[in-house]
Amino acid sequence: MNSPADTSRVTSAKIVIAGGFGVGKTTLVGSVSEITPLTTEAIMTSASEGVDDNNLVPDKATTTVAMDFGRITIDQDLILYLFGTPGQTRFWFMWDELVRGAIGAIVLVDTRRLADCFSVIDFFEHRKLPYLVAVNCFDGKQLHEIQDIRDALQISQDVPVVYTDARNRESTKQVLIKLVEYVLSMRRTRTVGVH
């Protein structure tokens, strides 16, 4: 292509920010992003939901799925994107694209509504995407013990569970660091196991 030689190694990576509706995903993205979070929309025809047969209808009804995302320039030639998942897990078609090639995911949870993230955790485990659980402490109080949360979510002891304040840049930064460290440690373990 015509791109200058010095940009030939330009690349990007992404981290997925998941969780139930209203848990603070966009707030978390915005706390650390260098741009105001943007929204991108994907369109799906209702026919692909497998419910209605719209073949006879010339104007297929469509559903728009919105995702918020932010950006962190790591280096001139390396940009990290943070993608918030659509609020509702019924839009699995978009989730496939979101998780493809991702470093890993942060599952943001509200302890008052833990059940909201059961399906999300199932999805990541099924797709073998590394994830950690970040408990959003809205009022700065840690109401639940980590072990109780772990038990309620039925996740393995290996999966990191941390407290966070999604509004706080430093807190979000620490959660991102924790996730990347976790992914790196998983890779090292796997390599050791192979040789």
Added chain:
Amino acid sequence: MVLGGDEPTGSLVRPYAVTRGRTRPQLEIALEALVETTARGRSGQFLGGREQKVIVDLCGGRLQSLAEIAARMEVPLGVARVLVADMAADGLLAVHEPTGFDADGGDGSVGTELLERVLSGLRRL
């Protein structure tokens, strides 16, 4: 609670008018793939329409991902993908694919090196 944006929004035809109805891109481009205007694109001589001019300007400064292009142009992701793929095929844009970290595939050492760079970048924030 249901978001307004999740409701059916009518015809599929309208958003795809700028691609003349095509919904399949010439090239699969990831959400986070970075797009850069080439010298040929910057010359402005080969541009096919208003959308192409907007994209060339958008990606002529700093790198923009496909998702950013779609968001800033306020078009659906699929529309941006068709437009960018066409322009890449015409040499107006360069598309830099992301480094994938899928559990089962990819070059392990490249992935590890990149993860380490991401980690030190995050620590510097």
